[in-house]
Amino acid sequence: MEFSTLVISSNVLETFFSTSIKTINNRAKPYIIDPLTYIYGLESIDLSPKRWYSKLVSHYGLDLILSPGVTTITVGHLLMAGQATNSLRNLVENVTNYQKRRILDSSEFDDFTDIEGFQGHDVSPDLFVPRFLIPPYFYMGYDVEDISDIGQSQWLRVNIECAKHAVARKETSEKICAVILISKSLLFFPEQIEKLVNEYSTTEVDAFMLWVPDFREYREPEQLLGGFVKLVSTLSKLGKPVFNFYGGMFSLLLSKRGIAGVCHSPCYGESKDPFAERGMLATVRYYDQDMKIKVPYGKLVEFLKLTNRDYCDCQYCASLRGVVGDTTDARGKRIELAAKHFLMQRSSEILSINADDAQAIVSSFKQTLELCEQNDPNGTYGDYYKHLKVWNSVLSKALT
Numbered sequence: 001m002e003f004s005t006l007v008i009s010s011n012v013l014e015t016f017f018s019t020s021i022k023t024i025n026n027r028a029k030p031y032i033i034d035p036l037t038y039i040y041g042l043e044s045i046d047l048s049p050k051r052w053y054s055k056l057v058s059h060y061g062l063d064l065i066l067s068p069g070v071t072t073i074t075v076g077h078l079l080m081a082g083q084a085t086n087s088l089r090n091l092v093e094n095v096t097n098y099q100k101r102r103i104l105d106s107s108e109f110d111d112f113t114d115i116e117g118f119q120g121h122d123v124s125p126d127l128f129v130p131r132f133l134i135p136p137y138f139y140m141g142y143d144v145e146d147i148s149d150i151g152q153s154q155w156l157r158v159n160i161e162c163a164k165h166a167v168a169r170k171e172t173s174e175k176i177c178a179v180i181l182i183s184k185s186l187l188f189f190p191e192q193i194e195k196l197v198n199e200y201s202t203t204e205v206d207a208f209m210l211w212v213p214d215f216r217e218y219r220e221p222e223q224l225l226g227g228f229v230k231l232v233s234t235l236s237k238l239g240k241p242v243f244n245f246y247g248g249m250f251s252l253l254l255s256k257r258g259i260a261g262v263c264h265s266p267c268y269g270e271s272k273d274p275f276a277e278r279g280m281l282a283t284v285r286y287y288d289q290d291m292k293i294k295v296p297y298g299k300l301v302e303f304l305k306l307t308n309r310d311y312c313d314c315q316y317c318a319s320l321r322g323v324v325g326d327t328t329d330a331r332g333k334r335i336e337l338a339a340k341h342f343l344m345q346r347s348s349e350i351l352s353i354n355a356d357d358a359q360a361i362v363s364s365f366k367q368t369l370e371l372c373e374q375n376d377p378n379g380t381y382g383d384y385y386k387h388l389k390v391w392n393s394v395l396s397k398a399l400t
């Protein structure tokens, strides 16, 4: 189990190019570039006015596939009678080359290397080789196709062909990770999960990255969480690492069932919805290490009472309480310290999961839940702890 891979989306890379180079260099951790190809297959969102959008169109060679004025790629461009077209193969090559070379071939990278070298720091180009290459991937499921069976999904065909072509042309040192982006309603149907995994078993990729948009571990009903467990455990039987693109505590506790790691973006997202607008208002949300959920920082005192706790004694929380006022600076500082508190708590949680203590964490949910129910007889704060009941039920089954 790891918590180590940085995900840089291609739109972030194109928009904050030099900053991204610095971030990768400073963190000195593996990273991957999410090529965001699904965006070009979704008619419902038009991001074409964004500057990065047209930059990626040309990097990916989409301008050669799409007619002028057309911004959406269709199955017809990529498949002919169920077989991969030249356009599909070109797309795979351009998208993987982008991940391999975009930074290393840039003048910004040369400048960065020069400046660092001048200050006596060597920049290792190896650090800029992505840990995995991600073939083009597109969204599949009932939200975007009128299908009754995932086997009929044309986008699934496209995704499988993209993964296969990426594997066919990879170099020995390279690893291919297929992103499986599905609508969450698919998780209701166990036989559909089996079929989906069966299709991916033919690709010979090196790893899988799950992405179930808008899958909120805290909010989903037991049946959907159970479906997610099934997807993870079925997929992991293929013997390849399974990562969750955007996951939280619930995913981490599935390490025994096959989750090999959870990625995180530079800001700390635990779920992501491609249909939702980007750029939420930044407010301070504070990670409650007993309820395993982020709560509004302003109400922290009330939340502590729920579980009979004192303030967290970590180094960041002491500073956090010292930052007062409502200036942009103060808010920014609080957000930063709350994030550090979270990351520290999360890494110690990961350590204890690695030490095979997942079962103990799951048992602690029950105690926390009982405390909360005692201290909150009217259920005013129920929304912040009721997931513990559902998690306890799903995970007790999954971990035995």
Ligand SMILES: [Zn+2]
Residues within 6 Å of the ligand: 312, 313, 314, 315, 316, 317, 341
């Ligand atoms: Zn703390």
